[in-house]
Each structure stands twice: as structure tokens, then as C-alpha cells.
Amino acid sequence: MQTILVAVDDTKGSIKAAQTLAEWAGMVRPETIILLHVEQMLGRSLIGESLESDTDLAEMREALEGTDYKEKLDQRAGKILAYHTQVLVEAGFSNVKPTIRQGHPAEEILATAKDENVDLIVVGSRGKRRHDFLIGSVSREVANGAKIPVLLVH
Secondary structure (H helix, E strand, O other): OOEEEEEOOOOHHHHHHHHHHHHOOOOOOOOEEEEEEEEOOOOOOOOOOOOOOHHHHHHHHHHHOOOHHHHHHHHHHHHHHHHHHHHHHHOOOOOEEEEEEEOOHHHHHHHHHHHOOOOEEEEEOOOOOOOOOOOOHHHHHHHHHOOOOEEEEO
16 A cells, blocks of 8 residues: 545544554555645534535635635644644654645545545544434545545544
8 A cells, every 4th residue: 555545624534543543563665654634714513515616616715815714724734734644643643634624525525535545445434323323424425436445533
């Protein structure tokens, strides 16, 4: 396995995903780990629902560039990526590539996996709800849309 993409945010599922990969350090040695955080410009549930097209998303990116809000998103992303990078580096992985993208998380995870020729996607599930078989919408979209193996960590 050459390249693994680990999608991360500030959820417990994301933390568990990175920790699971760290636990595999003695067995799995990819050349590169892409640590991906997707900035959602309008909050957790609004992106993708309120934006009609790629043009709308591009206009939103442009409008937010240089604003305090965008700066806060970038600072948050930096903290999330620094935390997860430290977990993986301490586990012995040396080539961790922190990456930030903007947009709908599932779409950006799949696009990054394709762009980077990834062999495996690791993503945390949202966790338990009323039933154990339910997973979060992003992890479900990634699992359903991926052309490569996806490890859902619960």
C-alpha cells in the first residue's frame, strides 16, 4: 500500500480513525499518509444543501478569502491537522502530508483520493445513534462513492 488518505475533523470518530492507523504502525508502512481536513464554509449541515452549483461554491470561496471567518476556519484546520499529524508521527509514520480543502466533505475526500492516487481511505463513522448499523452521512457517501477500499472506523 503506497498512499493512505485519512479524513479528519474534530469528532470522536475522526480521532478514532487516526488512532486506529497509528495502532497499525507495526504492520502498515505506506509511503505517504494524506491527512485531509475539509473546511465547510457554511457550517456542518449547510454546505451542499444550500449551494446550488460549483459556481456558487467558487463564489463563496472567493467572497470569504481574506475575511476573519476564513482565517478562523484556517486556524481551526491547522489545529486539527497538527493534532492528528502528531498522533501519526509519534506512531512512527514519517511522511504525513497535511492537506486542507474546502467544500462538501464527502466530495472533497473522494476527489482528493482520486487526485492523489490513494490506495485506501480511512474515515471515522459518526458513531452510534439509535441503531448500531447507522453511520454518518459523510462516511456513508464516501463508502458508497469510492472506487477504492474504505475503512470505516467506529
